[in-house]
Amino acid sequence: MIIHADMDAYYVSVELLDKPELVDKPVAVGGPSKNRGVISAANYIARKYGVHSALATKTACQRCPNLTLLPARMGVYVDISRKIQAIFARYTPTIEPLSLDEAFLDVSASQKLFGSANVIARNIKQAIMAELKLVVSIGIAPTKFVAKIASDIGKPNGFVIVKKNQVQAFLDPLPVTRIWGVGKATESNLTTLGIKSIHQLRQLPPKKLTHLFGQQGLHLWQLANGIDPRAVITDRHAKSISHEITFATDIDNREYLLAQLLHLTELVAARLREHKHVGRTITIKVRYSDFSTLTRSRSIHNATYNTQPIWKVVKELFTTHIKTNHQALRLVGVNVSGFNKQGHQSPQQTDLFEPQENETGIDAITDAINKRFGENILKRGATIKKTIGPRGVYDVDLHGYHSRIKYTRSD
Amino acid sequence: MRFKIQREDILKPLQFVSGVVERRQTFPVLSNLLVSAKKESLTITATDMEIEIVTTTKITISEVGEVTIPARKFFDICKALPNEAQLDIAFEAEKNRIIIRSGKSRFSLSTLPATDFPNIEDIKATFSFKIPQQLLKNIIDKTQFSMALQDVRYYLNGLLIEIADNAIRAVATDGHRLSFCETSVDVSPSEVIRIILPRKGVVELSKILENSESLVEVIIGANHIRLCLANLQFTSKLVDGQFPDYNRVIPSNGDKQVYAERDFFRQAMARASILSNEKYRGIRLRLKQDLIQAQAHNPEMEEAEEEIAVEYQGGELELGFNVNYILDALAAIDTDRVKLVFGNANSSCLILPDDEKIHCKYVVMPMRL
Numbered sequence: 001m002i003i004h005a006d007m008d009a010y011y012v013s014v015e016l017l018d019k020p021e022l023v024d025k026p027v028a029v030g031g032p033s034k035n036r037g038v039i040s041a042a043n044y045i046a047r048k049y050g051v052h053s054a055l056a057t058k059t060a061c062q063r064c065p066n067l068t069l070l071p072a073r074m075g076v077y078v079d080i081s082r083k084i085q086a087i088f089a090r091y092t093p094t095i096e097p098l099s100l101d102e103a104f105l106d107v108s109a110s111q112k113l114f115g116s117a118n119v120i121a122r123n124i125k126q127a128i129m130a131e132l133k134l135v136v137s138i139g140i141a142p143t144k145f146v147a148k149i150a151s152d153i154g155k156p157n158g159f160v161i162v163k164k165n166q167v168q169a170f171l172d173p174l175p176v177t178r179i180w181g182v183g184k185a186t187e188s189n190l191t192t193l194g195i196k197s198i199h200q201l202r203q204l205p206p207k208k209l210t211h212l213f214g215q216q217g218l219h220l221w222q223l224a225n226g227i228d229p230r231a232v233i234t235d236r237h238a239k240s241i242s243h244e245i246t247f248a249t250d251i252d253n254r255e256y257l258l259a260q261l262l263h264l265t266e267l268v269a270a271r272l273r274e275h276k277h278v279g280r281t282i283t284i285k286v287r288y289s290d291f292s293t294l295t296r297s298r299s300i301h302n303a304t305y306n307t308q309p310i311w312k313v314v315k316e317l318f319t320t321h322i323k324t325n326h327q328a329l330r331l332v333g334v335n336v337s338g339f340n341k342q343g344h345q346s347p348q349q350t351d352l353f354e355p356q357e358n359e360t361g362i363d364a365i366t367d368a369i370n371k372r373f374g375e376n377i378l379k380r381g382a383t384i385k386k387t388i389g390p391r392g393v394y395d396v397d398l399h400g401y402h403s404r405i406k407y408t409r410s411d
Numbered sequence: 412m413r414f415k416i417q418r419e420d421i422l423k424p425l426q427f428v429s430g431v432v433e434r435r436q437t438f439p440v441l442s443n444l445l446v447s448a449k450k451e452s453l454t455i456t457a458t459d460m461e462i463e464i465v466t467t468t469k470i471t472i473s474e475v476g477e478v479t480i481p482a483r484k485f486f487d488i489c490k491a492l493p494n495e496a497q498l499d500i501a502f503e504a505e506k507n508r509i510i511i512r513s514g515k516s517r518f519s520l521s522t523l524p525a526t527d528f529p530n531i532e533d534i535k536a537t538f539s540f541k542i543p544q545q546l547l548k549n550i551i552d553k554t555q556f557s558m559a560l561q562d563v564r565y566y567l568n569g570l571l572i573e574i575a576d577n578a579i580r581a582v583a584t585d586g587h588r589l590s591f592c593e594t595s596v597d598v599s600p601s602e603v604i605r606i607i608l609p610r611k612g613v614v615e616l617s618k619i620l621e622n623s624e625s626l627v628e629v630i631i632g633a634n635h636i637r638l639c640l641a642n643l644q645f646t647s648k649l650v651d652g653q654f655p656d657y658n659r660v661i662p663s664n665g666d667k668q669v670y671a672e673r674d675f676f677r678q679a680m681a682r683a684s685i686l687s688n689e690k691y692r693g694i695r696l697r698l699k700q701d702l703i704q705a706q707a708h709n710p711e712m713e714e715a716e717e718e719i720a721v722e723y724q725g726g727e728l729e730l731g732f733n734v735n736y737i738l739d740a741l742a743a744i745d746t747d748r749v750k751l752v753f754g755n756a757n758s759s760c761l762i763l764p765d766d767e768k769i770h771c772k773y774v775v776m777p778m779r780l
Contacts, residue, residue: 298561298563301587312563313563316563346691347688347691347693347731347778347779347780348778348779349587349691349733349776349778350587350757350776350777350778350779351586351587351776352584352586352587352588352589352655352660352759352774352776353586353655353660354586
């Protein structure tokens with residue numbers, strides 16, 4: 001069985017631990033409206049007013065005039081996220097973190113030791129409340145897809161179990177938009193066919209879906225039938241590591257985009273080092289305003305987990321292959337793949353013009369400092385300088401984005 | 412436009428120019444060759460906007476004119492015709508077709524107007540000199556294999572040509588190894604000229620230049636280089652960038668000097684390389700008195716060991732290399748004996764011909780195995 005654990009209003013809940021007087025008031029975390037800031041997270045009281053993440057702070061304040069706005073403290077969220085992960089790790093080593101506040105846990109192999117998935121999830125929920133005073137919503141199901149829906153449906157403070165023989169009954173009444181990968185475009189295509197619920201989708205022959213949506217169509221049909229063979233993938237077994245950012249507003253300022261890419265590169269490289277993966281293939285991904293998506297990649301000679309050589313390629317790929325003069329970007333991402341086998345140190349060709357020791361040193365110190373004082377305490381200068389955004393001056397180190405960690409399957 | 416030509420007379424110019432034409436083109440006209448029939452000569456031009464090659468052939472033209480023809484197809488047709496075939500080539504203006512007739516064969520090819528064909532503007536010559544073809548060919552062939560291929564450091568994806576007082580040098584490096592070759596020539600620029608010739612231009616030029624004493628005129632402009640031969644003119648844009656200071660990375664303080672029979676050493680390396688890792692090509696060298704031991708293995712744990720008798724009196728040293736880099740250097744040297752200079756396990760190895768009159772140097776950085 002798979003558990004999907006998702007913290008309720010994570011950033012805000014963490015802030016409220018220090019400010020209990022605000023507990024029964026509308027509160028949000030985000031950038032101030034004068035800097036064209038956006039909301040990163042809102043508590044459930046604020047959500048009643050229509051305040052949600054990615055909303056412009058200005059709009060949020062209009063909708064909810066007595067909203068308390070707090071600045072984001074990423075370092076704190078990262079530290080507490082580590083503690084949450086540590087609680088998960090008491091019950092299973094198979095943890096796939098999706099972001100700071102969300103993870104899949106495969107407890108199939110832990111049930112003899114700790115009891116059923118139900119019991120394990122209860123224990124996790126209680127431990128997070130007892131030790132961290134935070135609320136987590138839980139979804140338990142045989143597949144990742146259903147577990148994620150289950151945790152979401154119960155929110156806030158949810159606890160939903162979907163047993164194997166209940167999966168179809170659980171899915172059938174839900175709208176198709178609950179399926180991963182069904183965005184606005186797919187939804188409107190399905191609506192024209194008169195399809196709104198997962199039950200209706202399931203009635204379509206898979207051939208028709210593949211005809212309409214290609215490979216994606218078959219995937220939709222499988223999910224609608226509760227088929228999701230994706231396993232829970234831990235970082236250790238990942239075949240690639242990536243970070244991406246979806247912006248609150250589309251951005252065409254190249255300096256700003258480069259700063260974001262540098263930040264992503266640092267995050268990816270730090271995770272590579274944490275798990276001692278060295279990769280050779282570096283890919284950047286961008287999505288334009290019209291949702292068209294482009295990836296460009298390049299392989300380097302020496303597999304690496306150092307920030308500088310990865311950044312060099314990322315920068316070159318962006319500079320030479322990504323045009324932003326016709327359309328702004330809504331998403332950028334960095335991916336490193338082509339790992340060596342675990343424990344296999346590949347030969348390192350040394351370079352005539354670039355000494356390698358130095359850079360390794362910088363990365364090791366950065367990692368040590370960030371581990372001790374919170375993520376992103378130390379970062380490269382170019383990621384924090386103020387730059388001109390689409391409509392005003394931005395502090396590049398903004399938190400009005402949502403960062404998603406993605407994993408690819410390993411076999 | 413109409414002319415008659417023997418297959419062999421057109422095949423050679425086509426061979427020279429067709430390497431320039433890219434298979435995939437953004438502009439359709441760049442897949443074509445410009446064929447111009449003037450009074451007593453036929454010129455064929457190919458370009459990719461970076462490199463342009465123009466060939467001239469003396470023939471009798473029955474009707475002057477010019478048009479562009481699909482390069483690949485035209486070349487393939489000429490190649491496939493029998494030896495000494497006579498070609499009758501005529502342009503049919505009303506159908507925009509070029510008709511090629513030879514014996515019982517007839518081909519009709521599409522064309523694009525000659526006016527659409529881009530030509531490289533005046534290159535604004537700043538310096539020129541003449542050099543025997545074979546000298547230029549030699550320094551290019553002895554260095555070009557070390558050029559980088561699609562490196563982020565774009566200025567390494569080409570060959571540095573340095574023109575100093577009475578000497579011309581070629582230097583290529585991909586960051587892992589470096590090749591240097593110098594030759595004496597009667598030039599005297601007011602200051603040292605440094606230009607970077609792009610990789611593709613180097614490859615094409617090496618095919619064009621012949622091992623002959625005949626002179627080639629080299630003209631250098633602000634952004635271009637042009638070479639004029641009897642029947643051919645080659646023009647290339649230059650790479651706009653700063654080539655790294657190669658003198659800094661050619662070691663001068665290595666104390667471990669090894670003398671080896673070049674062919675003997677090369678054959679041993681070639682044998683050992685069979686069982687080195689296909690991806691990384693690592694080989695381990697161990698220097699001992701009058702001996703180099705080489706060892707290579709692959710992921711299947713298959714192993715090769717070679718012992719090479721050499722002249723060496725220094726201390727023991729063990730270090731790793733990409734065996735291909737060693738093989739390339741040994742193949743480029745043409746003396747019977749080579750000199751190898753090592754420092755320590757982290758410093759580069761210098762490979763030299765054992766002849767002080769030949770100014771070639773090969774530097775290979777080690778690999779941590």
